[in-house]
């Protein structure tokens with residue numbers, strides 16, 4: 193059946209009516225007003241906070257200990273070099289987490305009776321590693337694994353740190369992905385099977401893309417948390433941003449380096465957060481479009 | 486004759502560079518049923534969504550009674566309370582029982598006390614033949630029952646105007662009848678309805694006016710008899726012959 197009508201071609205000689213121009217003027221003035229209100233409120237809050245901080249009795253001390261410009265400039269390059277290690281750890285861990293998390297999620301949603309032991313193992317894994325504080329896990333892996341003196345275990349602290357982060361985060365990401373897999377409507381699976389796709393193709397081309405799309409916001413949320421948690425590896429000693437800042441701070445008796453490290457983390461997480469927001473908005477729009485008709 | 490209840494003048498709607506509604510002029514008088522027909526993608530849903538303020542028009546005006554709906558100073562939520570809309574599918578809230586679906590707006594938006602809202606909801610359900618489904622959740626209902634419940638929900642706030650967007654096109658043929666009977670009954674009761682439909686036979690039976698939408702304008706308008714039996718425009722003839730061939 194072809195009931196489709198072609199859209200009318202855009203008309204060049206269209207001129208907005210007086211009414212529409214008037215409406216547009218009103219909308220614009222309201223937008224302008226809203227922008228002003230937002231800006232003024234923000235400015236007022238910032239000023240109030242700033243005034244409260246400056247007026248506090250300890251401000252002088254805090255200013256010289258935390259907000260020392262010269263200290264900031266002199267230590268930032270070192271911290272930045274350390275931060276590069278954080279970024280590397282983040283990227284490597286992320287890939288491994290996605291792989292392991294997906295594996296866990298898939299194992300947990302299958303129903304094949306033969307996979308019962310695997311399912312059990314995955315469940316125990318998630319229970320255990322979600323339950324242990326990440327910092328504690330970093331300690332356990334970082335100091336425990338080398339102590340075993342097994343052949344071939346890595347000994348570099350940052351590698352051990354990445355292993356700990358992967359084990360901890362894969363448990364979270366696995367659960368998020370599992371929720372996503374369960375959120376795909378059963379009719380979709382049936383539709384794919386009806387087209388002759390086999391179990392694997394159905395998963396790969398129909399179920400998984402929708403599952404990931406459904407859980408993208410919480411997934412990105414976990415990524416952002418991971419980016420920050422790379423700093424936990426500092427306790428094992430590798431020269432990443434926090435550790436570098438710590439050394440500088442101890443040496444100079446000044447806390448400004450910590451502030452530098454914090455700014456670096458923020459500089460990465462803010463764009464990530466905005467990106468997550470955008471994806472979320474796009475997903476919401478798509479759902480709207482589907483619901484509207 | 487007094488002013489028509491709904492007056493659409495020069496309405497234009499564009500999605501990006503895609504012009505969907507070029508300039509729509511349409512009146513719906515009180516107690517009338519007006520059917521919109523036209524090919525898929527001709528903009529029927531878009532027009533209904535513009536009237537219900539789910540979309541912002543790019544030009545033109547829509548008046549409902551005294552008030553101009555397209556006035557940006559107007560509170561869209563207030564205006565919408567006077568309009569009931571039913572879509573093709575996905576109307577009911579799946580987490581609420583049929584009764585709660587129907588009483589949600591009267592209770593939360595219009596402040597009707599629970600007892601009273603439920604009493605009139607049950608009366609409505611009874612009229613639509615759904616009295617025994619009041620406590621069920623939507624997933625326990627057939628498609629036709631779901632659409633009738635959706636109509637009941639739209640009626641519960643006693644709107645001045647009802648908008649129906651192809652409310653039968655997701656239904657099995659044998660369920661179409663029961664929903665259309667409800668619409669015919671609403672017409673008997675004097676409600677004002679603007680509906681998009683693919684059911685030409687039904688349009689012929691109940692519509693006071695039929696409008697054929699194409700190329701972003703209402704190409705032809707008249708009584709059901711005129712438009713469906715003796716269309717003047719070639720495009721209308723082509724459309725009708727295509728549709729009637731298939732049904």
Ligand SMILES: Nc1ncnc2c1ncn2[C@@H]1O[C@H](COP(=O)(O)OP(=O)(O)OP(=O)(O)O)[C@@H](O)[C@H]1O
Pocket residue numbers: 199481485500503505523524525526527528529530531532651
């Ligand atoms: N949110 C949107 N963004 C972009 N284009 C859209 C959007 N909604 C609708 N359109 C386009 O506008 C046109 C009209 O769509 P509309 O849903 O109004 O058609 P219709 O007449 O209701 O068709 P049908 O009979 O199939 O329901 C279509 O070409 C559609 O692709």
Ligand SMILES: [Mg+2]
Pocket residue numbers: 485529530531650651681
């Ligand atoms: Mg439509």
